[in-house]
Amino acid sequence: MTDHVTAEREAAAAAAAAMVEPGMRIGLGTGRTALAFVAALGERVAGGLSLPAAVATSRRTEDAAKAAGLAICDMMADGAPTHVDLAIDGADEVDGNLCLIKGGGASLLREKIVAHMAARFVVLADAAKRVDTLGAFPLPVEVVPFGWTATAGQIEAALGVAPVLRRTAEGVLITDNGNYVLDCPLGRIDDPAATAAALALPGVVEHGLFITEADVALIGTAGRVETLTRAK
Template sequence: MSDAKRRVAEAAAELVEPGMRLGIGTGSTAAFFIEALGRRVTGGLEIPPAAATSRATEDAARKAGIPLVDMMGPNAPRELDLAVDGADEVDPELRLIKGGGASLLREKIVEALAARLVVIVDASKVVDRLGAFPLPVEIVPFGWASTAHLIRDRLGVEPKLRQVRGETLKTDNGNFIVDCAFGSIADPEAAAHTLSQIPGVVEHGLFLGMASEALVSDGHDVRRLAPA
C-alpha cells in the first residue's frame, strides 16, 4: 500500500499554503507527508514552525527541513490552521481509531487545535464500523493492572498491555498503552465517554468529531471523503 500512502500524502502536502500553521501527525503515511512537505519547503514554501506529534515526527521533520515549534514551551500554539495525520480506521462519519503508532495523546492534543484535520489513509483503513483494529488506550504506569481491570469490567473487553521486543512499550509521555479488541464498537461515543471516566486512563484512540475530511487512495486515484 506504499503507493496509496504516497499518493494521499502528496495530495495533502498540496493543501498547505504559505503562512499556514500546521500540525504534523505520526506513522507511516504521515512520514510520506513529511517527505512531500519537506520538498515544498526546501523549494521555497514559507510556513511558521509546525507542531509535531511525536519524537519520531520531530526527527523526520527536521531532516526534511521543516521548522518546528517547541510544544513543551510556553509559546506552544493555541490554534493551528491545518493538521494532517493518518488513521488506523475511518468510518463513514469520519470517526477514527488512532494510536497504532503509540502517539495518540500528542496527536489528539495537536489536532484539537486545528481548524481543519485532514486524514490520509489507504483504502484498507476505511471501514463500515470501527473496532476491528484494537482500540489503543494510553494509561499511567501507576496501578496499570487496576486500570486495565476497570476497562475490562466496564466495557467487556480484554485490554492487552502493548509490548515491543518483549518489553512494555512506553509512549513519548512515559505512559503505557493497552490495546482493546472490541471486534466492533456499536456506540463509539458511549465507549469514549466510559473510558474518559476511568481513573488512570490518560487518553483513548477514538477521535470523534475531529476530522474535516479524509483523502483515500487504493494506489491509483485519490478520493475525498466528507462527514456523512
C-alpha cells in the same frame, strides 16, 4: 509493505501537501502515512514554500520533519503555539462518518491535542483503512503506569474485553509522555460515543477514538484519491 499500499499512502500524502498554503502553521501526525506527508511537505518547502515552525505529535515525527528541512516548535516551552491552521495525520481505521481509530503508533494523546488545536484536521489513509464499522483494529488506550493493572481491570469491566499491555522487543512500550498503552480487542464498535464515554476512568489519559475531530479524509485508492468530508 506492498507497493500498491505505499502508492496509496503517497498519493494521499501528496494530495494533503497540495492543501498547504504559505504561512500556515501545520500539525504533523505520526505513523507511516503521516511520515509520507512530512516528506511531501519537505519537498514543497525545499521548492520555496514558506511556513512557520510546525507542531509534531511525536519524537519520531519531529526527527523526520527536521531531516526534511522543516522547523519544529518546542511544545513544552512557555509561549508554545495554541493553534494550528491545518493538522494532517494518518489513522488505523476510518468509517463513513469520519470516526477514527488512532494510536497504532502510540502517539494518540499528542495527536488528539493537536487535532483539537487545528482549524482543520485532515486524515490520510490507504484503502485498507476504510471500514464500515470501527473495531477490527484493537482500540488503544493510554494509561498512567501507576496502578495500570487496576485501570486495566476497570476497562475490562466497562468494555467487556481484556486489555493487552503493549510491548516491544525491549519490554513494555513507553509513550513519549511516559505512559503505557493498553490495546482493547473489541472486534466492532457499534456506538463509538458510548465506548468513549465508558473510558472516562481514573488512570485513563486518552483513548484512540477520534469521533468528531476529522473534517476531511483523503483515502488513497487504485489510481485516485477519494475525498470524504464531514457532513455539516
